[in-house]
Amino acid sequence: MTTRAALLRRAERHTPLLLAGLVAAGTWASATGALGVRSPLPRLLVLAVALASGAAAVAARRWPLVVAAVVGWVVLAAWPAAVLASWRAGVGLRGRRLTGHLLGAGLVALVGVVVGVAVGGERRLTTATGANATALFAWVVVFPLLAGLWIQARRDTLAALRDRAERLEREQEARADRVRAEERARIAREMHDVVAHRVSLMVVHAGALEVTAADTATVEAAALIRSTGRAALTDLREVLGVLRQPAGGGTPLPAAGLDAVDDLVADSRAAGLRVDRRDEGTAGPVPGAVARTVHRVVQEGLTNVRKHAPDAAVTVRLRHLPDGIEVAVLNGLATRPGPALPGAGLGLVGLRERVELAGGRLSAGPTADGGYLLRALVPVEELP
Template identity: 70%
Template sequence: MTAWPGAVRRVEPHLPVLLAATVAAATWASATGGLGVRSPLPTAVILLLALATGASVLPSRRWVLPAVAAVCWLVLAAWAAVVVASWRAGTGLRGRQLAAYLLGTFPVMLAGMAVGSVMGGERRLVMATPGNAVVFYAWLVIAPAIVGLWIRARRDALAALRDRAERLEREQEARADRVRADERARIAREMHDVVAHRVSLMVVHAGALEVTTADPATVETAGLIRSTGRAALTDLREVLGVLRQERPLPAPGWDTVDDLVRESRAAGLRVSRTDEGTPGPVPDAVARTVHRVVQEGLTNARKHAPDAAVDVCLRHLADGVEVSVRNEPSDSAGPVLPGAGLGLVGLRERVELTGGRLTAGPTPGGGFLLRALVPSGEAS
């Protein structure tokens, strides 16, 4: 059963040629007496007419096949082309056109009866008697047309069902999109209510501390907290905009890596940056991934080795970018910052989605190395 659809697909392109060959063979058999009344015409003429009849079945103008079928019925008493013409009329013609075809077959049938009467013999017995003429008309014209109408009705019903299924699928996708949009909006509201409120309070308190304190170090720290909080609010607004409007995040460029280094230095981290190769244009997903790798590496260094030297290195390759963040061993772990421990897991998934790879682990000297190779091909 599984091989049947494949066989149908292989044969389907050749169906017109097969039908033409079948009609030509049936016309020959009918005119030579094998499947009908033997014609007195020469064999060469019968063969030529049979080939012409088969050729008329191939895709051509709509009137060609009915005209050839009428000639074959009157000259050869051949029935194959009449059957195919009536079947095609049922499948392809509608309304007045179908009625005109059926009415046009009456004169042909009457002319066939007249030809049979003139020729006499077996031709007269088969075609000229009223009973046989009615039977031939029913089997050669009406029955194939009814079959064609049934096929057309079934085809139209299947097309309507297909359209309905596609419409329902589109409506289901639209409902799913609306549900996703509502859920994204709800998440955006939750994030705004929970995170933005607390970050805003942090920025306000840091600004108040910056104004009221007299200690220069405290003023500097409060200013750093205030500027960092404002940057966090800006990033949060971008994320909320993505959730609400489903627009893409702005793609960070190479200059944003400098911003990360500058922010870490302002926070007291000893960071150096080196570049190897010549920077070139890369897809947005690659630049965003490089940005996130550097961001995660510097965040981990601030958490676990705040007094250690950190080196950020970008190697611009012909087929991608290799980014590494290495920190030296730390003498003091400093205050423990809260974290879920899933940063590297999510970062590895992000890098692998671009077709790259990420490694992270301690170095022989006691430090830590985060390295990612991000290909510059089109990312997912």
């Protein structure tokens, strides 16, 4: 495909030179009798007209070619420049200008007949008799003109179809964007009306419990619930802000970096988990997408521990490798079941998709001692 495109570009660069050579060679062949009527004029004059016709064929303006066509036909009975002029008229002229071209071509044809009668001989027989003059006019003027008109009509049709297709594509994209914006707004309203309302009630009740409770442990638990609920409301507000903004034009959510893993561990410890964090290797610069993926793996792992093994010891390990980060959340055997928390069971599915989109691998499953291991390897380099 690349070779073909290169050949086409090279051919386009040499097209003017090739066209000039064809017109000049055709005019010479026509005037010397190889492709037309042999002219009795000196060969030097024939060569000059042929070269001038070739130069006029690639001129930026139209009139040099018209003059070359008139001179070539009247003086030499040479047809190449006239054929090219008629074809270009069909491609580029419309209305009165096209009518003017036809009238001018008819007048030149009449002058050619008069010259043929005056010259006599082979030229009179070939160009000045009624049948031959009519056939030559059709061959030199009418057929190239019709070919030019057909080509231009085809170009106009293709351009109109292309414009229509592009317009329909733009309209379809606009409709899709509008539907997506409406769906995002609907989701934002639902989340605000349902989730935000319930989390706000939880924060209010936790604050009331913190004020009225006499037990120190209860006060600390209520304070933790209240602060966690406020953080959840803040995160929810940011998500709703992104959803309400136009698709592709909004501000992205704040990036959760590797430092936020400490916050996850601290929150889990405050909730009663026995969490130990370990770092191995030398930490280097980490792209934002990689840091968010690592944060999400740790968050999902700790959430699953709180659900299924709240009394088990947990180890969060970040291993910095030359080409990536290995993150693992390992918990031991649980002696009592966790609280019955609602969930759709799609956390690991979505997490696996997120890790694989980042170019990494994720594994999750029970260990030999009855615990559970969630492990992901995320490349450091972001995908293009």
